[in-house]
Amino acid sequence: MSGKTVGFRDEIKFMLVLATVCAVLLLVARAGVGSRADLSMVAITSAGQICKLELPEEPVAAVAAFNEHFVSRTRGRIQLWQSLSRSNVWLCQARGAGMWAELALLFAYDHMHRRIIGMRVIEQNETAGLGDRIGEEAFYEQFDDMDAGSGVEMKAIRVKGNQFDAISGATITSRAVETVINRALGQIEKIASAAPPAAGKEARP
Amino acid sequence: MKYLRILWEGLIPNNPVFILALGLCSTLAVTLKVENAFFMAVMVGITTIFSSVCVAALRYYIPFRFRLLSYMLIIVTAVIAVEQLLKALFPEVARALGPYVGLIVTNCVVMGRLEAFAVSHRPLEAFFDALGVALGYAAVLLSIASIREFLGNGTLWGLHVAPDFYIPCRVFNSPPGAFIVFAALLFAVNWLRSIVRRDS
Amino acid sequence: MENAIQIPLLTLLFSAAISENVALYYFLGICPLISISADLKASFNMGLTVSLVMLITTAANWAIYHLLLQPMELEYLQLLFFVLIIAATVQLLELFLDRFFPSIYEVFGIFLPLITVNCAILGVSMFAVLREYSLIQSLVFAAGSGMGWCLVICIIASVRRRINIDAVPVHLGKTGITMLIAAVIALAFSGVSELMSGGF
Amino acid sequence: MQALLVILIINAFVLILCALVAFSGQLLRQSGDADLVVNKESARKVGCGQSLLPALAEAGIFLPAACGGKGTCGRCEIKVIAGGSSVTPMETIILEPQRLQSLARLACQVKVRQNIEVEVPAGLLAAKFLWARLESAQVVAEEIKTLQFNIEDDGELDFKPGQYIQIFYQMPWERVLRAYSISSSASTKKSFSLDIQRISGGLVSNYLHQLQPGDQIEVSGPFGEMYLTDEQANCPIILVAGGVGLAPLRAILEKLRELNFPQPVWLFHGARSRKNLYCEKYFHELAQRYASFKYLPALSNPMLEEGWVGSRGLIHELLEQQTLTGVSEAVAFVCGPSPMMQAVTKVLVAKGLASDRILTDPFDFS
The missing domain is CATH 3.40.50.80 (Nucleotide-binding domain of ferredoxin-NADP reductase (FNR) module)
Structure with a gap:
C-alpha cells in the first residue's frame, strides 16, 4: 500500500540527518561530563593504604608525594611502578574483564619474597550486592601479606597460603580477580627479572 | 483529562512488567538494592520519554524499511546521554549500575512503547504514555527491590531495618530469588486486581 | 594484549552454555523466555534463531570493535555500533528468510523484530569484546551462549507443557508459573556451575 | 576535528547499513508473478512477495483498510481458499477461531508466494479507485466542513446511502488512509460530499480542511455494511x-x-x-x-x-x-x-x- 513516490535518496537523507543529530548529541553529552581525574586519586589513596604511606589528601601534593616514592615502569592495561625506597617492591594497577565490565585492581608485590603486600579494587562494575563485595574490607584483608609465589588461587574455602575465599554467589567475579592478578604477576616477573634500569624519573599518577 | 487517562493506562491496566511482561531482564537484575533500582527506574523513564517523544514527532518521516535502525539510533543516543549525565552527577551510582545502563538499549519497555504507542500518536500523548509506563515500571522495580533487599540483607536503602533476630536469607540475593519474589508479587497483584474487579 | 587468555575452546563452549548460562546467570533475554515458552516447537525455533543471530552479530561486532573502534579510540561508541549492527542483521535475516526459506520465515518471522531487543544478543557481543576473546573464541562463546539460551527456553517450554493440564493457581497466571519454573531451573544450574568451578 | 571525525564515521556507518538493507531488499525481493483467482473467475497475474492487499489492488479490487495494512482494523477480511501463507498472530487476535477455520483471513497479513485463490465478499467488489476534485467547501458548524467533490474523468461512484469511502493521504514516506462516510444523495453518481470535523492534531482531517477548490484527492470505495436497502x-x-x-x-x-x-x-x-x-x-x-x-x-x-x-x-x-x-x-x-x-x-x-x-x-x- 505504501506509496513509492519518495525514493531511496530521501530516505537516506533522513537517516543521515538523524545520524548526524544523534552523533552531535552524543558528543555534547560526552563533552559535558567531567574527566575521570578523580579515578587516579583513588589509586593513589589506595597505594598509600597498601604500602602504609602517609600521603597528603590534597590531590596535587598527593601526586607529588606519590612520585617521590614510586617510579613508573610500564603503562597500558597493566601499569607498574617500582618503589624507590625498596626496589624489590612493585606497585601494579591491572585491568581485566570482570563479570559485566572491566575491573581495575591495584596491588603491591614484593618481588624478593614473592608475596602480595596488599590489594585494593579501584574500579569495578560487578553485580550490586554480590560481586561488588570484592570492594569490601574483609575481601582485601585476605590479600594482606599473601604468598603468591605460584600465583593466587580462588577457592570456596581457603586452605593454602596463596588462596582466597570466593564470594558466594559471585564465582565469576572472584575468578576475574584471580585471572587479573595472575596475569599481572606474570608481567611483573618478566619485567622485574630483567635488570631494573636506572631510575628514570617518569612520573605518572 | 484525556492525558491523565493515558497516564493511568500505562501505570496500572497496562503495567509494562506485570501485565505486558516487558523489561523483565532489568527488573530481575538490578533489584538487589533499592537505591540501584530507583536510579535504574529513573534512567529507563528518561530514555522511554525521550525516545517516545522523538519517534512520535518524527512518526511520518521515519522511513518504513529503516524503522528499526532509526529507533535504535534514537534509543542509543538517549541511553548514552543519560549514562554520561549519571556519571557526571552521581558517579557512585553510575559505578554500581555500570553494565545495566548500557543494556537499557535492549530494554523491551522502551522499544515496546515505541512500536505500540508512539508511532501512531502525537508527541504530547506519547509523552504521557511514556511517563505512565515509566512510573509503572518504577513502581514494580522499587517494590521488588524493597522485598529482596529486606529479605536478603535486612536493610532498606542501605539502612539496617530488620530486627536483630532476623537472619538474612541469602537466596534472595541470588538469581533464583529474584524469580521467586517476582512470582509472589505477581500473585499478590493479580489477587488484588481480581478483588477490585469483583467489587466494582 | 601481552598474553591473550588461553582458554580451551571446549571449556569456553560448555561454560557459556551451562555454568554461566546467559539467561539464568546473567539475566539476559528473559522477556522472550517468558512470553514464547508456551509452545515447545516455537521455543526451539526461537532458540535457533537467537543462536544464529548471536553468531552473526558477535562476529560482525568483533570485527567492528577490533578493526574500527579500537584503532580509532572510539570505544565509547561501541554500544551505538553494536546495536545498529544487530538491528541491520535482524532485518537482513528477515529479508533473506522471506526470500529463500518462506516456510521457516513463517515460523520465525514474527520473532525476528523481537530479537533486536533481546538483550542476550547485545550482552554476548559486549562480553566477547570485554573478555578480549579472539575471533575464534568469540564465535565459540557465541555458539555456546546461543545453545545455552536455546536449552533453557526448551526446558522451560517442556516443563510448561507438562503442567499444562495441572491446576495452576489462577492468580499466578502463565507469567508467574513460568517465573517459578525459571527459579527452580536457575537453582539447578547454579548447582552445576558450582560443580564445574571446582567445588571439589 | 575529532568531533567531525566521529560524526563522519557514524554517518558512514549508518549509510552503509541503510544501503545494505535497501539493496538486499531489492535484490532479495521475490520476483515473478503468481495467478490470483478471485471468486472463481479467471486468473490474474500479480507480483509475488507482496501481501494480498496490494496484490488485490493490482487486480483492481480495493479492500477497505482503515489501519493502513497493519492488521489491526480487521476490515480487509476475505476468504483464502488455496495457496495462502500461514496464519499470523495478528490474525488470531482479530479473527475468532471458527472464522479462521472457515478460511477467513486478513488480506493485509497474507503473503503472495504462489498461485492463490481467494473469495472476496460481493459487497467489497464494487469498490473502485477514483480521483476526485474539490468543487466547494462550506463551513457548516464549528470545525465541521462539508466538502463537495466531483469525480474526475469518466469514473462513477455507485454507492448505497450510508456507505463510506477511504481517502488516501500521501505522507512523506507513507500513505495514510482514513474512512469518511458519504453524506450526499446516492442518486448522484458523479459527485459526492463528505462532512469533515477537524480534529486538533488530526492528520487527514486537517489536510482536508485546508484543501482549496480544484485540489485533487485519491479515494477508494464505497465500503460499509451499514446502508439502506430498498425494502x-x-x-x-x-x-x-x-x-x-x-x-x-x-x-x-x-x-x-x-x-x-x-x-x-x-x-x-x-x-x-x-x-x-x-x-x-x-x-x-x-x-x-x-x-x-x-x-x-x-x-x-x-x-x-x-x-x-x-x-x-x-x-x-x-x-x-x-x-x-x-x-x-x-x-x-x-x-x-x-x-x-x-x-x-x-x-x-x-x-x-x-x-x-x-x-x-x-x-x-x-
Missing part, C-alpha cells in the same frame, strides 16, 4: 446521530426524501452545543414539509447565549423519553462515538427493537 426504505426508520456521525444518516435521509418519506422517520441528533449542531435549519424545514419526518435534536452542553429552547441532555436520554409508534417493524441506523452507540442500542432494544434491526457504524476520532 428497508419501506419500514419506519429511526436515525440516531452523534455529532458528525450525522454524515451517513444524511445520505439515508436524502434517499428517503426522494421517496417522499413513505413511512415515519425520526432523526435524533445529539451535539454538545448549538455551534456543533449542523443542518439544523434544513431539517426543520423538512419536518415542516413532511408530516412523517420528525427532527429531534438534543444538546448536552448548550451555551447560555445560544438561546436553546429544545431538549437538553444526551441523545439516548431524549430517545428514551420519546414514544415511537411501530418500533418493532422499524429499522434503526446509529452512528456516533462508541459509548453513545452502546447507550442508544441498549435503549432501542429496551423499546422492543430486535438487535439485528439496529445497524451501526463505528466512528472513531482518529
Whole structure:
C-alpha cells in the first residue's frame, strides 16, 4: 500500500540527518561530563593504604608525594611502578574483564619474597550486592601479606597460603580477580627479572 | 483529562512488567538494592520519554524499511546521554549500575512503547504514555527491590531495618530469588486486581 | 594484549552454555523466555534463531570493535555500533528468510523484530569484546551462549507443557508459573556451575 | 576535528547499513508473478512477495483498510481458499477461531508466494479507485466542513446511502488512509460530499480542511455494511446521530426524501452545543414539509447565549423519553462515538427493537 513516490535518496537523507543529530548529541553529552581525574586519586589513596604511606589528601601534593616514592615502569592495561625506597617492591594497577565490565585492581608485590603486600579494587562494575563485595574490607584483608609465589588461587574455602575465599554467589567475579592478578604477576616477573634500569624519573599518577 | 487517562493506562491496566511482561531482564537484575533500582527506574523513564517523544514527532518521516535502525539510533543516543549525565552527577551510582545502563538499549519497555504507542500518536500523548509506563515500571522495580533487599540483607536503602533476630536469607540475593519474589508479587497483584474487579 | 587468555575452546563452549548460562546467570533475554515458552516447537525455533543471530552479530561486532573502534579510540561508541549492527542483521535475516526459506520465515518471522531487543544478543557481543576473546573464541562463546539460551527456553517450554493440564493457581497466571519454573531451573544450574568451578 | 571525525564515521556507518538493507531488499525481493483467482473467475497475474492487499489492488479490487495494512482494523477480511501463507498472530487476535477455520483471513497479513485463490465478499467488489476534485467547501458548524467533490474523468461512484469511502493521504514516506462516510444523495453518481470535523492534531482531517477548490484527492470505495436497502426504505426508520456521525444518516435521509418519506422517520441528533449542531435549519424545514419526518435534536452542553429552547441532555436520554409508534417493524441506523452507540442500542432494544434491526457504524476520532 505504501506509496513509492519518495525514493531511496530521501530516505537516506533522513537517516543521515538523524545520524548526524544523534552523533552531535552524543558528543555534547560526552563533552559535558567531567574527566575521570578523580579515578587516579583513588589509586593513589589506595597505594598509600597498601604500602602504609602517609600521603597528603590534597590531590596535587598527593601526586607529588606519590612520585617521590614510586617510579613508573610500564603503562597500558597493566601499569607498574617500582618503589624507590625498596626496589624489590612493585606497585601494579591491572585491568581485566570482570563479570559485566572491566575491573581495575591495584596491588603491591614484593618481588624478593614473592608475596602480595596488599590489594585494593579501584574500579569495578560487578553485580550490586554480590560481586561488588570484592570492594569490601574483609575481601582485601585476605590479600594482606599473601604468598603468591605460584600465583593466587580462588577457592570456596581457603586452605593454602596463596588462596582466597570466593564470594558466594559471585564465582565469576572472584575468578576475574584471580585471572587479573595472575596475569599481572606474570608481567611483573618478566619485567622485574630483567635488570631494573636506572631510575628514570617518569612520573605518572 | 484525556492525558491523565493515558497516564493511568500505562501505570496500572497496562503495567509494562506485570501485565505486558516487558523489561523483565532489568527488573530481575538490578533489584538487589533499592537505591540501584530507583536510579535504574529513573534512567529507563528518561530514555522511554525521550525516545517516545522523538519517534512520535518524527512518526511520518521515519522511513518504513529503516524503522528499526532509526529507533535504535534514537534509543542509543538517549541511553548514552543519560549514562554520561549519571556519571557526571552521581558517579557512585553510575559505578554500581555500570553494565545495566548500557543494556537499557535492549530494554523491551522502551522499544515496546515505541512500536505500540508512539508511532501512531502525537508527541504530547506519547509523552504521557511514556511517563505512565515509566512510573509503572518504577513502581514494580522499587517494590521488588524493597522485598529482596529486606529479605536478603535486612536493610532498606542501605539502612539496617530488620530486627536483630532476623537472619538474612541469602537466596534472595541470588538469581533464583529474584524469580521467586517476582512470582509472589505477581500473585499478590493479580489477587488484588481480581478483588477490585469483583467489587466494582 | 601481552598474553591473550588461553582458554580451551571446549571449556569456553560448555561454560557459556551451562555454568554461566546467559539467561539464568546473567539475566539476559528473559522477556522472550517468558512470553514464547508456551509452545515447545516455537521455543526451539526461537532458540535457533537467537543462536544464529548471536553468531552473526558477535562476529560482525568483533570485527567492528577490533578493526574500527579500537584503532580509532572510539570505544565509547561501541554500544551505538553494536546495536545498529544487530538491528541491520535482524532485518537482513528477515529479508533473506522471506526470500529463500518462506516456510521457516513463517515460523520465525514474527520473532525476528523481537530479537533486536533481546538483550542476550547485545550482552554476548559486549562480553566477547570485554573478555578480549579472539575471533575464534568469540564465535565459540557465541555458539555456546546461543545453545545455552536455546536449552533453557526448551526446558522451560517442556516443563510448561507438562503442567499444562495441572491446576495452576489462577492468580499466578502463565507469567508467574513460568517465573517459578525459571527459579527452580536457575537453582539447578547454579548447582552445576558450582560443580564445574571446582567445588571439589 | 575529532568531533567531525566521529560524526563522519557514524554517518558512514549508518549509510552503509541503510544501503545494505535497501539493496538486499531489492535484490532479495521475490520476483515473478503468481495467478490470483478471485471468486472463481479467471486468473490474474500479480507480483509475488507482496501481501494480498496490494496484490488485490493490482487486480483492481480495493479492500477497505482503515489501519493502513497493519492488521489491526480487521476490515480487509476475505476468504483464502488455496495457496495462502500461514496464519499470523495478528490474525488470531482479530479473527475468532471458527472464522479462521472457515478460511477467513486478513488480506493485509497474507503473503503472495504462489498461485492463490481467494473469495472476496460481493459487497467489497464494487469498490473502485477514483480521483476526485474539490468543487466547494462550506463551513457548516464549528470545525465541521462539508466538502463537495466531483469525480474526475469518466469514473462513477455507485454507492448505497450510508456507505463510506477511504481517502488516501500521501505522507512523506507513507500513505495514510482514513474512512469518511458519504453524506450526499446516492442518486448522484458523479459527485459526492463528505462532512469533515477537524480534529486538533488530526492528520487527514486537517489536510482536508485546508484543501482549496480544484485540489485533487485519491479515494477508494464505497465500503460499509451499514446502508439502506430498498425494502428497508419501506419500514419506519429511526436515525440516531452523534455529532458528525450525522454524515451517513444524511445520505439515508436524502434517499428517503426522494421517496417522499413513505413511512415515519425520526432523526435524533445529539451535539454538545448549538455551534456543533449542523443542518439544523434544513431539517426543520423538512419536518415542516413532511408530516412523517420528525427532527429531534438534543444538546448536552448548550451555551447560555445560544438561546436553546429544545431538549437538553444526551441523545439516548431524549430517545428514551420519546414514544415511537411501530418500533418493532422499524429499522434503526446509529452512528456516533462508541459509548453513545452502546447507550442508544441498549435503549432501542429496551423499546422492543430486535438487535439485528439496529445497524451501526463505528466512528472513531482518529
